[in-house]
Amino acid sequence: MSDLSFSIGPLRFPNPVVLASGTAGYGYELEPYIDLDLLGGVITKGIYPAPRAGNPSPLKLPSKTRISSFNLSISR
Amino acid sequence: METMDKKGYTPLEIVDKREWREDFFSLFFHSPLLTSSLRSGHFLMVRDPDAPPLLSRPFSMGRLFHDEGVFELFFQVVGKGTESMARKRVGDTLSVLGPLGNPFPLEKPGRVLLIAGGRGISPFLSALPVLAESKRDYSLLYGAKTARTLLFRPFLADFPVSYRTDDGSFGQRGLVVDGLSREVDLVFACGPEKMLERVALFYKDLPTEVYLSLEERMGCGTGICYGCARKVRTDRGVEMVRVCEEGPVFEASRVVWDE
Numbered sequence: 425m426s427d428l429s430f431s432i433g434p435l436r437f438p439n440p441v442v443l444a445s446g447t448a449g450y451g452y453e454l455e456p457y458i459d460l461d462l463l464g465g466v467i468t469k470g471i472y473p474a475p476r477a478g479n480p481s482p483l484k485l486p487s488k489t490r491i492s493s494f495n496l497s498i499s500r
Numbered sequence: 501m502e503t504m505d506k507k508g509y510t511p512l513e514i515v516d517k518r519e520w521r522e523d524f525f526s527l528f529f530h531s532p533l534l535t536s537s538l539r540s541g542h543f544l545m546v547r548d549p550d551a552p553p554l555l556s557r558p559f560s561m562g563r564l565f566h567d568e569g570v571f572e573l574f575f576q577v578v579g580k581g582t583e584s585m586a587r588k589r590v591g592d593t594l595s596v597l598g599p600l601g602n603p604f605p606l607e608k609p610g611r612v613l614l615i616a617g618g619r620g621i622s623p624f625l626s627a628l629p630v631l632a633e634s635k636r637d638y639s640l641l642y643g644a645k646t647a648r649t650l651l652f653r654p655f656l657a658d659f660p661v662s663y664r665t666d667d668g669s670f671g672q673r674g675l676v677v678d679g680l681s682r683e684v685d686l687v688f689a690c691g692p693e694k695m696l697e698r699v700a701l702f703y704k705d706l707p708t709e710v711y712l713s714l715e716e717r718m719g720c721g722t723g724i725c726y727g728c729a730r731k732v733r734t735d736r737g738v739e740m741v742r743v744c745e746e747g748p749v750f751e752a753s754r755v756v757w758d759e
Contacts, residue, residue, distance in 0.1 A: 449724040469726065478740040480758075484555075484717055484727045 428464075439464040509547055509556075509595035515570060517590055521648045523577040524619070525586045526562060527594070532569030534598065540627035540688075541603035541713055541749045545721035546573065547595040551584035556597070558718045558744070560622040560690070563655065564629075574622045600721050601748045604711055606630055610685025612638035615699055617676055617691020618645070621652060623713055624690065628659045643676035643691075677702065684708055687752075700752035710752035716743040731756035 428439040442465040448454055451466040460466075516528035534544075538561050545556040562572035577586050588594065606612075606627055614624045614631075621642055631638040639660040644650040647670035650663060663671025664679055672679065676691070677698040689699045690713040703710045719725035723745035732741045733754045741747075 446725075449726065453722075453724045477738070478729060480740070481716060481728075481730050483729060484719060 435465075437464040442467060445469060509545075509597045511593045512596050514588055514590050514592050514594065517588070519586075520651050523586070524649070524651060525575055525577065525582075527573045527575075527585065527588060528565075528570050529573065529594075529596065530568070530570050531596075534596070535564050535566060535569050535571045538564060538571060538599045538626065539603035540606060540623045540630065541601065542599035542623075543601050543721070543744075543748060544573070544596050544598035545600060545718070546585070547597075548581060548584050548588075549593075549595070551581045555719050556595075556721065557581045558600075558721050560713070561598075561626065562622050563625045572625070574619070574625070576619050597721065601744060602746075604688045604713070604749050606688070608686055608709065610709075611683065612636060612686045612688065613681055613684040614638070614640040615676055615680070615687060615689035615691065615695075616640060616642045617689075617695040618643075618649065620689070620691030620695075620713070622690070624688070625652060625655070627688065628656070632659060641676050641679050643671075643674075643679075643695075646670075682706060682708070687711065688749075689713070689752075696752075696755075697757045700755060700757070703752065711749050712752050712755060713749050714743050714747050714755070716748070718744050720744070 430437050430440060441463055443463060445467040446469060448466050450468045451460065454460065512529040512531055514527050515530045518526040520526065543558045543560050546559055547556040559573050559575055562574035564571050575582055575585065577583050604623065604627060612631060614627060616624050624640060628640065639662065641662050642650065643664035645666045647665055650665060650670050662679060664674055664676050665671055666675065677695055680699065680702050685708060687699065687703060687708055687710040689696055696712045700710060700712065714730065716728040716730060719727035721744045723742050726742060728743040729740040730743055731738055732746065732750060733756060734741065738756055
């Protein structure tokens with residue numbers, strides 16, 4: 425099997441399949457659905473060095489365009 | 501063989517449809533597996549391939565017809581997603597994911613009061629037969645704006661129900677929160693946010709255990725998108741938690757209400 429690993433700065437990724445920010449929570453939420461070991465990586469939602477309360481609802485609203493944006497609700 | 505778990509949506513055919521008054525609808529789906537695994541308080545994410553919104557919508561299920569393996573999805577048209585669902589016909593298909601969330605703890609012992617406001621009747625349509633079967637002391641307090649929106653009355657005739665309408669057109673005149681009883685051990689409530697808040701306030705200093713089903717806009721329904729978070733008291737203080745994963749049923753004492 426071909427070696428698809430690559431590096432970004434000091435980070436080494438085993439393959440280029442990296443879930444984009446926002447679609448994968450913080451990574452662990454996807455554990456019931458997929459084998460996380462198969463992924464090259466996960467880009468988390470925004471995180472801070474110290475826990476923060478997060479933003480109150482409403483966190484999503486209807487849009488006339490089909491572009492959606494989720495306000496971050498919980499910080500880790 | 502029918503399979504259904506958190507890993508994927510299952511296309512289900514609409515086997516029956518009922519149009520109620522005032523933009524309320526029921527769609528009926530044949531799924532023995534879902535029908536047998538759904539509990540009052542669970543919710544389902546429903547994806548409509550013809551609806552303009554990109555995201556699925558969360559719905560509580562209504563009645564469960566165990567003999568036929570059929571469950572009911574009861575909803576009110578409130579936007580484009582539900583408008584599209586209301587146009588569906590028998591034979592059309594919607595994709596369904598569930599059961600999701602944590603149900604009401606109906607198994608807890610004690611005298612039970614169910615409190616439903618408007619379309620908040622939905623989860624109790626499956627709870628009532630369970631409570632009746634258990635031979636417990638229970639009743640339902642069900643309120644709506646008018647007699648026209650006080651739905652399911654023929655079905656509810658088999659159960660102990662007190663009705664209230666805002667205009668007095670059926671049952672007692674007034675809000676459900678005007679008819680709350682202290683003589684109960686367990687309260688399960690579903691309905692408008694203000695009603696839930698007043699229920700929580702009424703029982704705040706009483707020994708009654710109160711559980712509320714909270715409604716929140718959701719993106720995924722499975723804890724990944726974090727789009728349904730709200731303030732709840734936890735062991736660590738007040739935190740934002742996901743209604744889909746940690747709820748939608750919460751102990752009333754844990755819910756933080758907006759000032």
